[in-house]
Every structure is written in structure tokens, then in C-alpha cells.
Amino acid sequence: MIKDIPIIAEQAQQPRRTNPLAHVFDELMNFARSRSLFMLHYCTGCGAIELPPAMTSRFDMERLGIQPMVTPRQADILLVTGYVSIKTLKRIILTYEQMGSPKHVIGICSCTVNGGMYWQSYATAKKLDEYLPVDLYIAGCMPRPEAVISGLQKLIDNIKHGKSDNWKDYYQRYDHYLGNQQHLFGNNWQTPTDVIGEAREYGLFGPQTLGQHTELLESVQKPLQPLEMKL
Amino acid sequence: MDALHILIELTLMPLVAFVVGLFMVLMMRRIAARIQRRVGPPLLQPLYDILKLYGKQTQISHGILHDIGIIMAVGGYIAAETMLPVPGMNGIADKAGLITLAYVLMVPSLGLALGVGQCANPNGSIGISRALTAMLAYDIPFVIVIFGVAWQAGSNNLVDIIALQQVDGIASWGIVQTPLLAFAGLFALHAILGKHPFEIYIAPAEIATGPMVEMGGKYLGGLFVMQCFQLYTAGVIYTSLFLGGGENWLTFLVKSFAVVAVPICIAYLFPRFRTEDVVRLVWKWPVMLGLIGIAFVMN
Numbered sequence A: 001m002i003k004d005i006p007i008i009a010e011q012a013q014q015p016r017r018t019n020p021l022a023h024v025f026d027e028l029m030n031f032a033r034s035r036s037l038f039m040l041h042y043c044t045g046c047g048a049i050e051l052p053p054a055m056t057s058r059f060d061m062e063r064l065g066i067q068p069m070v071t072p073r074q075a076d077i078l079l080v081t082g083y084v085s086i087k088t089l090k091r092i093i094l095t096y097e098q099m100g101s102p103k104h105v106i107g108i109c110s111c112t113v114n115g116g117m118y119w120q121s122y123a124t125a126k127k128l129d130e131y132l133p134v135d136l137y138i139a140g141c142m143p144r145p146e147a148v149i150s151g152l153q154k155l156i157d158n159i160k161h162g163k164s165d166n167w168k169d170y171y172q173r174y175d176h177y178l179g180n181q182q183h184l185f186g187n188n189w190q191t192p193t194d195v196i197g198e199a200r201e202y203g204l205f206g207p208q209t210l211g212q213h214t215e216l217l218e219s220v221q222k223p224l225q226p227l228e229m230k231l
Numbered sequence B: 001m002d003a004l005h006i007l008i009e010l011t012l013m014p015l016v017a018f019v020v021g022l023f024m025v026l027m028m029r030r031i032a033a034r035i036q037r038r039v040g041p042p043l044l045q046p047l048y049d050i051l052k053l054y055g056k057q058t059q060i061s062h063g064i065l066h067d068i069g070i071i072m073a074v075g076g077y078i079a080a081e082t083m084l085p086v087p088g089m090n091g092i093a094d095k096a097g098l099i100t101l102a103y104v105l106m107v108p109s110l111g112l113a114l115g116v117g118q119c120a121n122p123n124g125s126i127g128i129s130r131a132l133t134a135m136l137a138y139d140i141p142f143v144i145v146i147f148g149v150a151w152q153a154g155s156n157n158l159v160d161i162i163a164l165q166q167v168d169g170i171a172s173w174g175i176v177q178t179p180l181l182a183f184a185g186l187f188a189l190h191a192i193l194g195k196h197p198f199e200i201y202i203a204p205a206e207i208a209t210g211p212m213v214e215m216g217g218k219y220l221g222g223l224f225v226m227q228c229f230q231l232y233t234a235g236v237i238y239t240s241l242f243l244g245g246g247e248n249w250l251t252f253l254v255k256s257f258a259v260v261a262v263p264i265c266i267a268y269l270f271p272r273f274r275t276e277d278v279v280r281l282v283w284k285w286p287v288m289l290g291l292i293g294i295a296f297v298m299n
């Protein structure tokens, strides 16, 4: 059972832009952003097997400006390709929080939509969008490379028209996402990234960034320690 | 030459280098795509990538040295571009010799080492230690080649070297006069570009792109800009040393693109060497050929 948290659709305050060319500039940036997507494929589950053909000679993603990258810092899209076990989900959230915004999450495979054939499994997270702001789902068990490419084209369209802003949702409703994460991982759950601090820094603070779950987080949060060096 | 004139040249030369470099990056990616039987990226893809990276809304800095490192990496190349003569513009090339150029070309690697050091990512540290080892490897044949060419021309000034090669056409080109040095230079150039099989410090599948591992947003954007400059610099240095520079813009561009295309066409056919193998290989063949070449030049 997932806790029900009422959603209040309220946007954070955007600073007013006075430059008359700001609009043109935004359009240009959106276009460049849509034509250049670096993806990080988090290969969970079986869906990952459809990505190599989509990337290489047969379907060639580079035509669309999409190329694979290897670290979260460099990436724009996080592809989650298949069922997410609870242990994996922790890693996915760590990875997601390290990416630079604007960032997009794509759930490939039915298992990320609703648990798919793992619906009755105790160890699998069912709906990915309860833990991360998913921009796009590509359903199928597993989707063919054509479906993956057409899904990515849909994402490109959305970005071009400025409609793919779900990453802001993670900052604005952090309490909601954190609540679901805590429900799954226990009350001691914390990540190294300071999401609340980032929201403050970049003016992405929403009415639901803070709440009872972030209070719980603050009460259990331990400061980060450097890892011990062991050989 | 008055101050204004030189100021205009100093601004224009890096800009030209950047634009030409963008197309060189495009050529590199297209060649890779064709070898792998793909279509490859569209015309303005390198530009989109850089715009996108600079347009990221959250930037993750790891401290002041991280910022300075990227500035050094790009700035070192910008300084190098002003010392590389292009048709019609000499910049400060007649005041700065080849030795200054070789020094300035080391700045980017050192800057990157500073910046990556502060990121404190183990993959980054491994990457940068490999990058510096590779630098140690390719700088020796590079210096031997530069020395040989300077001895042959009796000057270490790129403007003189180019003028000397343009006296009577192809017969006076460095590649005809000193073929061994030219071959050693091409070998060193391949290692300088850091493409396969010398790609030890990027190695995406092994150390997650090494020095670039913690770079996102404008930091990675800076490195993409640096890559444009790197390809341009490599192409133009080789053209000036061995292919008689450019009589006009057309021959200049054709020669520099051709020079860059050679190592890239070879690169995508090979897997990667290990670090010690790179050092062994580069210290053996190009150094040997370069030394024999110098012996021919000096007698």
C-alpha cells in the first residue's frame, strides 16, 4: 500500500525575465536541448537487450543526436530498462539525483509502468513514477527498438515545445517522492545529494518541497563521511 | 604591425579555430559512423551538444580548482591557436617559436590534472595519471620531430618553416624532404589525439571516461570546446610542419582535414592498448624513426 498524498498543483515562483530576447534564447536552448540528448542506461531487467540494436548500425540513435554516456554527471536521460527491485531502486535514485538538470527519466518495459509480471513479487517496486518523476513510459514486454526510438522521438518533441519539465516536479514535490521512498526503504533512508539545498539554490522551491517526510529525513540525517580507504 | 591589427588577429584566430574544429569533430563522428555502417550525426550536432551543455540549469562544481582546471584546459589551446599561422593571419606566430608552442600545448593536460584532482573521483584520478603517462610517451617523439624540422629549416619559427616549404611546390614540402620525420610525426599525432588504440585515459567501459567522469554541464561543455581546438591544433601543426602550410584557405582546410582524417580512419579499427604497451610502442617506433630521420637531416 502506498500512502496517499494529496497533490496541489502549484508552481514555484519564476523570476521575471526582462530581456526582450529571452524568449528567442529559450527557444534556441530548447531546440539544442532536444537535438542533443546524452543517455545513461541503467540496465535493470530484460529490456536492456533492446538498446544495443537501437544504438548501433541497425537503428542508429546518433541520427537523432542521442548518444550513450557513462556517468550520471554527463547524462540528460536516465533510461530504466525493466523491473526495478527495491535494492536497485536505491541505486537508481542515487544516480538520478547526481544528474544535472534538465534531466529526464524514461521507463522502458511494462515492469516499470505497473510491475508487469512481477506484480506479486515482494521485492520489486511497482510504479516507477512514485519514486522518480518519469517523463515517458515505453510499454511492452519488451518494446522493440522501433518502439524505443519512437518513444525517444516523442521525448524530443516534448522537449522542443518545452513540455518536458518533470524534473522540476522532483524539487517542488520532494516531500511526496521522499515519502514513498521512505515507505519502501525505511525511515533511515538518505542520499548524499542535498535536494532541498539545490531547490533553494536554483529557485525551484515549491509548497511541497518540505513536509513531514523531509522533517523525518532531517532528524535521521547523518553528515557525509569520506569512505575509508581499504586495499 | 599596429596594435589594433594584432588584436583583431588574436580574436579571430581562436574563433576560426573553433568553427573549423566543430567541423572536424563532425567529420570524426561521421567517419566513425560510416565505419560502423551507421548514418551518423546531423551537420550541427557538435554545436547542439555544446549549446546544450552550457544551457544546463544546475551546475555541479567541486571547488575552485575544478573551475580553474577547465579554464586552463581551454585557455591553453586558445593561446596555442594564436601561434599557429593560418593563411593571411600570423598572429604572434613569428614572435613565438615552436618551443613556446610545445610548452603551451602542455598546459591543457596539466590544467585538467588540477581540476580532476579536486573532483576526488578514483576513476578520474586513474584517468589523469594515465593521461599524463601518455603525455610523457608522445612528447618525446613530438620533441624529436620538432627538433628535426627546426634543424632542417634552420629556424624554429613556424612562419619561416612554412615560407621555406612554399618555395617550389610539393618538392619542398617537409613530407618529401624528411619522410621519416613526417611518419614519426604522424604517429605522435595519433597518440596526441588520444584516439584508439591510444585511448587509454578515456576508456569509457573501464574507467568511465577517466578525467571527464565528474564533469557535467558547462564543465563538460568546456571539454567539448577543448576537443574542437585539439583536433584543429593537431591538424594545423602537422600541416605547417610537413605539408607546406596553406597557400590559401582552400588548400589549408583540405590539408588540415586530411591530416586529422588519417588517424581517425585508423582509430576505429582498433581496440585499446594498455598503458605500458602505449609507452613501449611510442618510445620504440616513432622515436627510432625520428632519430634516424634526424641523422639524415644533420649530415
Ligand code: SF4
Pocket: A045, A046, A047, A081, A082, A083, A108, A109, A110, A111, A112, A116, A117, A140, A141, A142
Ligand atoms: S516488461 Fe517484460 S521484458 Fe520488460 S523487464 Fe518486465 S518482464 Fe522483462
